[in-house]
Amino acid sequence: AAGVIQSPRHLIKEKRETATLKCYPIPRHDTVYWYQQGPGQDPQFLISFYEKMQSDKGSIPDRFSAQQFSDYHSELNMSSLELGDSALYFCASSLVRASEAFFGQGTRLTVV
Amino acid sequence: GESVGLHLPTLSVQEGDNSIINCAYSNSASDYFIWYKQESGKGPQFIIDIRSNMDKRQGQRVTVLLNKTVKHLSLQIAATQPGDSAVYFCAENRGGSNYKLTFGKGTLLTVNP
Numbered sequence: 238a239a240g241v242i243q244s245p246r247h248l249i250k251e252k253r254e255t256a257t258l259k260c261y262p263i264p265r266h267d268t269v270y271w272y273q274q275g276p277g278q279d280p281q282f283l284i285s286f287y288e289k290m291q292s293d294k295g296s297i298p299d300r301f302s303a304q305q306f307s308d309y310h311s312e313l314n315m316s317s318l319e320l321g322d323s324a325l326y327f328c329a330s331s332l333v334r335a336s337e338a339f340f341g342q343g344t345r346l347t348v349v
Numbered sequence: 350g351e352s353v354g355l356h357l358p359t360l361s362v363q364e365g366d367n368s369i370i371n372c373a374y375s376n377s378a379s380d381y382f383i384w385y386k387q388e389s390g391k392g393p394q395f396i397i398d399i400r401s402n403m404d405k406r407q408g409q410r411v412t413v414l415l416n417k418t419v420k421h422l423s424l425q426i427a428a429t430q431p432g433d434s435a436v437y438f439c440a441e442n443r444g445g446s447n448y449k450l451t452f453g454k455g456t457l458l459t460v461n462p
Contacts, residue, residue, distance in 0.1 A: 241392075270449075279438055279452035280393065293449045327392050338450075340385075340392030 239263055241330050241341035249347045250318050258313040258344045262330030268292070269311040270338060271303060274325040286311055318348045361459045368426040370456045372439035375420060381442040383450065384413060384424045388435045396424070396437075426458075434460045 242261040250256050262269050268287045272280040273296075282295035286305035297303075300318075305311045315322060325345050331338035362368050374382070380401040385393035399406045399413045399422075406413050412425040422439050436455035443451065 279454050280450075282449055282451065285449060295449065329392075337395050337398065339395070343390075343392050345390075 241328055241339050243326075243328050243341035243344050245344060246342065247345045247347075249349060251349055252318055252320060254318050254348075256315045256318060256346060258315070258326050258328075258346070260311045260313070260328030260330075260341060262309050262311070262328075263339055266330035266332055266339075267309060268331045268338075269305055269309070270329040270331075271297075271311070271313050272327040272329065272340075274327060274343075276324070278324075280327060283313070315346075320348050322346060323348045358454065359457045359459070361461060362429050364429060364431060364460055364462050366429055368424075368429045368433070368458060368460075370424045370426075370437050370439075370458065372422040372424075372453050373420060374422060374439070374441050374453070376441065376443055376451075377417075377420065379441040379443050382413070382415060382422050383440045383442070384411075384422075385438045385440060385452075386433075386435045387438060387455065393438060429458075429460050431460045431462055434458055 244259045248256055270285040271283040273283055274280040283297040284303050285293045289305045300316050303313045325343045327340050327343045329338040329340045383398040384396040386396050387393045397408045397411050397413045399415050404415055410427045414423045426433055436457050438452050438455045440450040440452045
């Protein structure tokens with residue numbers, strides 16, 4: 238069965254650079270969620286989208302922005318990267334009425 | 350602030366034993382709880398969920414118990430296997446957006462052969 242696809246799997250950026258993470262949800266899923274997981278930490282909710290509109294917002298820095306496109310894929314844009322942004326970034330997708338969301342394999346971002 | 354947390358950061362069991370992982374939550378408005386398993390370098394994997402109108406739910410080798418009186422959640426794994434070794438997170442949905450999950454601190458489960 239198709240799963241949530243995230244790209245790239247690994248990304249290395251320098252401080253003050255920008256990064257774009259992509260998420261392709263499971264077909265027919267209309268809701269996408271982004272999470273950030275620091276080393277040894279629990280996943281922290283960043284932002285979510287339903288039907289291409291932002292549905293909820295968590296602890297997402299102002300330097301980050303995200304959107305969901307007409308094909309339901311989502312992109313997380315990160316600017317002025319800081320060392321502390323180094324983390325695993327997970328995307329999850331679900332049908333808004335369903336209970337279960339499925340997570341992708343994550344993108345490991347390393348800022349040097 | 351309100352949070353979901355775990356009593357024990359690590360748990361080591363023998364293969365074949367039963368495992369119990371505990372979780373405390375503080376938001377009485379939470380209406381949906383999920384247990385996730387996360388293996389190294391992978392995304393969280395759904396194990397089992399439970400809604401606040403239930404006390405117990407069983408899956409294959411796993412059982413989740415919810416005690417709303419003391420705001421406590423537990424995950425029981427029967428006949429633990431080496432493949433169960435992973436970090437386990439409890440998470441709560443506090444309503445609103447269907448899946449704005451708040452994760453607790455993970456518990457590392459190690460299964461010794």
